[in-house]
Amino acid sequence: STGKKENIDTERCTFIQADISRRDYVKAILDKYGEFDVINHQAAQMSVSDSVKDPYNDIRVNIIGTVNLLEVFGPSCKKFIFASSGGTVYGEHSSPRMENDELEPVSPYGISKLACEKYIPMYAKRFSFKYTILRYSNVYGPKQNPHGEAGVIAIFIENIINGKTCRINGDGEYHRDYIYVDDVANANVAALDEWLTGIHNVSTGITLTTNEIWEHISKNRRIRFLNPTVENGPHREGDIRYSCCVPAEIPGLNDNVGFKDGLEKTVDWYLNNEEWLNNVTSGAYKEYYTAQYSKR
Numbered sequence: 001s002t003g004k005k006e007n008i009d010t011e012r013c014t015f016i017q018a019d020i021s022r023r024d025y026v027k028a029i030l031d032k033y034g035e036f037d038v039i040n041h042q043a044a045q046m047s048v049s050d051s052v053k054d055p056y057n058d059i060r061v062n063i064i065g066t067v068n069l070l071e072v073f074g075p076s077c078k079k080f081i082f083a084s085s086g087g088t089v090y091g092e093h094s095s096p097r098m099e100n101d102e103l104e105p106v107s108p109y110g111i112s113k114l115a116c117e118k119y120i121p122m123y124a125k126r127f128s129f130k131y132t133i134l135r136y137s138n139v140y141g142p143k144q145n146p147h148g149e150a151g152v153i154a155i156f157i158e159n160i161i162n163g164k165t166c167r168i169n170g171d172g173e174y175h176r177d178y179i180y181v182d183d184v185a186n187a188n189v190a191a192l193d194e195w196l197t198g199i200h201n202v203s204t205g206i207t208l209t210t211n212e213i214w215e216h217i218s219k220n221r222r223i224r225f226l227n228p229t230v231e232n233g234p235h236r237e238g239d240i241r242y243s244c245c246v247p248a249e250i251p252g253l254n255d256n257v258g259f260k261d262g263l264e265k266t267v268d269w270y271l272n273n274e275e276w277l278n279n280v281t282s283g284a285y286k287e288y289y290t291a292q293y294s295k296r
Helices: 023-033 048-053 055-073 108-127 152-161 181-190 210-218 259-272 274-280 283-293
Strands: 038-041 079-085 130-136 138-140 166-169 175-180 198-202 207-209 230-233
Touching (some): 038 055, 048 108, 055 079, 079 108, 108 130, 130 181, 138 181, 175 181, 175 259, 181 198, 207 210, 210 259
Parallel strands (some): 038 079, 079 130, 130 198
Antiparallel strands (some): 175 207
């Protein structure tokens, strides 16, 4: 519902558009395509504030959708991989969380993710499949959708390029653990192996505040000439002040991409992607960018 079809490698995979909260739709996939060895479940209603505004939709998508996949594909799959949320299932805390720490989510979104974490082991025992639950910290990187509330880095970059004032919720002193998308992808590849089971944080163990994120982006060498502007807005209901997770030791993974390098890769992608630029930027910006930077 928020992704883009053009991000899918259609030469190597089959795309099926369906609503996982409809059990009949999920069952139709099984009937048409047969059994799958692995179910990698990334679909979710991912907005904390939307979950506060409409908890029923959050339950429908996140809990019922997950149970539908478990009911339909659980009897035949060998491995179930689930994208959970390290930022919300732990709730309010002041130091990096480990997987066995107390779980006290304070938003419907966090509660729905934790509920799924409870359903999955039950179904795994019932149907004899293995599972891996990956608790993501705040994921960022190329191709992230900047339309919506999730992904502050993508939102800031797009607003700056479009000459719009960025907004920081509250005082901006919200500490978050930001992890580059390649590291998340590598964790999912590792989770395909039978030996990697249970619950694992996918994180860096390092936090940055929203104010610090703004400083990094607004002073980036390739977009600072646009004179970025920012304002403060109201606190967003459901947001916690501090969110950080101790990264799991997953054998076979390289060290995490550092934030400085990850941000450079992210900015480069947005500024070098012609299709994206044509959709979201003014001709004036592209002319300026071409004149100032394309030959460097």
